[in-house]
Amino acid sequence: MAQGDVTTFVDRDLRGARFNRSTLAGAVMRGVDVRGLDIDAPWLADGALVINGVDVVPFVEAELDRRFPGRELRHAEDPDGLRTAWAALERAWEAAVDRVESMPQGAADVAVDGEWSFVQTLRHLAFATDAWLGKAILRLPRPFHPLGQPHAEYETDGCDMSIFATGEPSFAEVLDLRAGRQAMVRDFLAGVTPELLAEPRPVAWSPEHEESVLHCLHVIFDEEWEHLRFAIRDLDAQG
Numbered sequence: 001m002a003q004g005d006v007t008t009f010v011d012r013d014l015r016g017a018r019f020n021r022s023t024l025a026g027a028v029m030r031g032v033d034v035r036g037l038d039i040d041a042p043w044l045a046d047g048a049l050v051i052n053g054v055d056v057v058p059f060v061e062a063e064l065d066r067r068f069p070g071r072e073l074r075h076a077e078d079p080d081g082l083r084t085a086w087a088a089l090e091r092a093w094e095a096a097v098d099r100v101e102s103m104p105q106g107a108a109d110v111a112v113d114g115e116w117s118f119v120q121t122l123r124h125l126a127f128a129t130d131a132w133l134g135k136a137i138l139r140l141p142r143p144f145h146p147l148g149q150p151h152a153e154y155e156t157d158g159c160d161m162s163i164f165a166t167g168e169p170s171f172a173e174v175l176d177l178r179a180g181r182q183a184m185v186r187d188f189l190a191g192v193t194p195e196l197l198a199e200p201r202p203v204a205w206s207p208e209h210e211e212s213v214l215h216c217l218h219v220i221f222d223e224e225w226e227h228l229r230f231a232i233r234d235l236d237a238q239g
Helices: 057-067 079-102 118-137 152-156 171-191 194-198 213-238
Strands: 200-203 206-212
Touching (some): 079 171, 079 194, 118 171, 118 200, 118 213, 194 213, 206 213
Antiparallel strands (some): 200 206
């Protein structure tokens, strides 16, 4: 029932409910049974998640850093730190690719529970690199590769969706694309300076707003680590 501008659920059974691309920001739960509750919130570190009076975000972040060595470097602020952070990311993804290649044929194309497959995840990371490095930082006139995997909502944010391939590329083709985009980041970081990191750039999807080059790089790093977590989760589900 609604109370003013607040929707209130009292004595409701939401067992098994699934919320995708939904916001529960600011939701208040009292006297709730949360056994088996599974929350995946990529932006958890941007706020607080309070359970029984305890903000659990620092504990979650610390555990993720333990599980993914190098993740703690993702918000490095100087050139050397960024280069070290990217090298850690490349090692982590290399291990994930090696794991997929050791699995039964077709594992890279398996979509678990409606999520992106491993191949689609790599395609999306190429798209993210094109958006935040190619478009935002380097301001390339045609930054997007046709094999990139965008979100549908970007069609209204200055991205011509017609350029993207509609077929399903092979794992080998996507690995080649991925290697090229990783090298693109690596090469940029090799020559980056503190002065360049501080320069403003139009935000990839909101050109009327500006952020620093460093901010744009941090978006790429966050995308990389979050999607690695998703990918490992879904590989674990395949057994």
